[in-house]
Amino acid sequence: MSKDIDLFIKRMFLYRLQYAAGFILTLMIWYVIVVILGGIVKVSDDTGAIYMCLSPILIFTLFNTVTYFYSTHLANKYGIEMFADLDQDWLREHQAFDSKAFGEIFARLIHCRKIAGPYMLAIIIPLAFINMYLAIGVGVIYFIGYFFYRMTYVDDAVSYKVPRAMGGGGEVISKIIDEEFNERLDRLNKNLEQKK
Numbered sequence: 412m413s414k415d416i417d418l419f420i421k422r423m424f425l426y427r428l429q430y431a432a433g434f435i436l437t438l439m440i441w442y443v444i445v446v447i448l449g450g451i452v453k454v455s456d457d458t459g460a461i462y463m464c465l466s467p468i469l470i471f472t473l474f475n476t477v478t479y480f481y482s483t484h485l486a487n488k489y490g491i492e493m494f495a496d497l498d499q500d501w502l503r504e505h506q507a508f509d510s511k512a513f514g515e516i517f518a519r520l521i522h523c524r525k526i527a528g529p530y531m532l533a534i535i536i537p538l539a540f541i542n543m544y545l546a547i548g549v550g551v552i553y554f555i556g557y558f559f560y561r562m563t564y565v566d567d568a569v570s571y572k573v574p575r576a577m578g579g580g581g582e583v584i585s586k587i588i589d590e591e592f593n594e595r596l597d598r599l600n601k602n603l604e605q606k607k
Contacts, residue, residue, distance in 0.1 A: 415497045419506070422493055429481040437473040441466070465535075465543065468550035472535060476528035482521045491518050512569075519565045527557045 445462075485493065492514035494502060499509045531553055538546035 415501050418497055419494060419502070422489060426485060426493065429478045429485075432481060433474045433477040436477045437470055440473050441470055444469075462543070465539065465547050465550065468535065468547070468554055471554065472528060472531045472550075474528075475524045476532055479521065479524035479528040482517070482524060486517065486521060490514075493517065516565070516569050519569060523557075523561045523565055526560065531557070 492510035494513055495510040497510070502509050531550075534553065535546050535550050538549055
């Protein structure tokens with residue numbers, strides 16, 4: 412059991428580390444872009460103001476790009492479920508989820524990060540070279556659309572499966588997604604009814 416606890420804590424730490432890594436790398440990349448633009452191009456006050464309007468969208472996109480690549484690396488290293496090799500009964504009892512629930516949430520988050528990260532960068536950067544106002548407008552529309560997409564396909568779709576370790580209540584666990592668990596529960600209920 413202690414091996415499972417150690418592995419769980421280590422992997423959950425690595426999973427959560429992506430947010431700190433994403434924040435630090437995003438600020439570093441953004442700062443390098445500002446320095447390079449300021450060093451190469453004589454930026455007027457108007458261009459600087461436009462860039463500052465685009466900065467929140469760029470920072471958001473860079474953060475999602477970093478966390479997308481980090482999450483993809485974790486999924487390749489440990490599998491999308493990350494905790495599949497641990498004692499699932501222990502996970503259900505102590506963390507209120509199992510590896511299948513985590514895997515579904517993790518896969519959906521990776522997909523959302525791909526949309527809000529690399530895909531959004533691929534749209535905004537070329538548009539910024541064409542017209543900064545166009546880039547800001549498309550970025551704002553994309554940003555709003557992304558939040559509706561994420562609310563629907565992550566927050567609403569798997570809200571009942573979010574484990575305690577990820578900030579949820581973890582009320583519903585494998586009963587929803589594990590057919591073997593449901594079969595065992597049905598057999599147990601039949602046995603109890605027969606004994607009455």
